[in-house]
Amino acid sequence: MLPIIWMLLTSMKPGNEIFSAGQDVLPKNPQSVENYTYALTSIPLMRMMLNGAIVCGGILIVQLLTSIPCAYALAKIKFRAAPWVFSLVLLGLCIPIQVPALPLYLALANLGLLNTYFALMLPFFLSVFAIFLFRQFFKSFPDEIIQAARVDGMSEFEIVWRVVTPAAWPAIAAFSIFSITAHWNDLYWPLIVISKDSLATPPLGVAFFFDPESGTDFGSLMAAATIISAPLVIAFLVAQRQFIQGITMTGVK
Incomplete structure (x- = not known):
């Protein structure tokens, strides 16, 4: 929590105190109202946070829909190519x-899909890390339960989503934390495919405050970073609680 506390305190300081020789922890002349007001009014920060939520949510949903069946197939369905496919998954990590940024950019440009939510989400729809994580979790799931479900006439699709997935909430919660944090903070790909302010994500908003000519406004920068980081901190605390509950309350007997 120390970097977060330091960021919060810095967001309340005027520029001359941030680089003072004494480096006082607490601000002597708080300027939090000015810094936060400038951070919220100089750029459409709330719109950027909404864009980030849409992008992160869309990516996470598609990642779960694609990685859970893939992981189940690698963990519980026997076929000759399984070891080779799993090796490709590890290689993908x-x-x-x-x-692949350049060919993806050229493909999106030729299709006229730049400056869209789809362009922001496309490279991350398939997560090899999610496949690896869920595959390791599904390996410990008892085969007897799956066999019993097959005997009862359930299809493999039903087994995945009605039997195996409900027991995988701890792994889903853990992966959700990784996925949301990574794509909420991603600057590289949005900087390439987005040029409209209406579709900008939170990291692009933070980059607005860096100015090598007139000097970076670190007070407003830290205020914007605090606002942008707050949903991640809250989501992490909420997901952490659900994660612990999933471990203690979810089990296979």
Whole structure:
């Protein structure tokens, strides 16, 4: 919590106190109203946060819809290529977004899909990390329950979503924290595919306060960073509680 506390205190200081020689922890002449007002009025910060919520929510939903069946297939369905497919999943963990960024950008540009929510979400619809995480979780799920469900006439699709997934809420909560945090803070990809302020995400708003010519307004910068970070902190605390409850209350007997 120390960096968050430091960010909050800095957001209340005027510029001359932030770089003072004494580095007082508490502000002597608080300027929190001015800093937060400027952060909220100089850029459409709330609109950017709404865009970030839409993008993060859309990415997370599609990631769960694609990764859970893939992980179940790798964990519980026997086929010869399973080890090779899982090796490709592990290899995919080593490939950063910068590698396919250029062909993805060219494809979106040729299709006229730049400056859209779809362009912001497309590269992250399939998460190899989610497949790996859920596969490891599903490996510990008893085969006897799955066999009993098959005997009762349930299809594999029903088994995935009605039997296995409800027991995977701890893993889903843990992955949701990783996914939302990563894409809420992502600057690289939105900086490439977005040029409209109406579609800008929170990190693009923070970058607005960096000015190498006139000097960076660190007070307003920290105020904007505090506003943008607040939903993540709240979401983390809420998800952490659900995560603990899932571990203690969800079990296979």
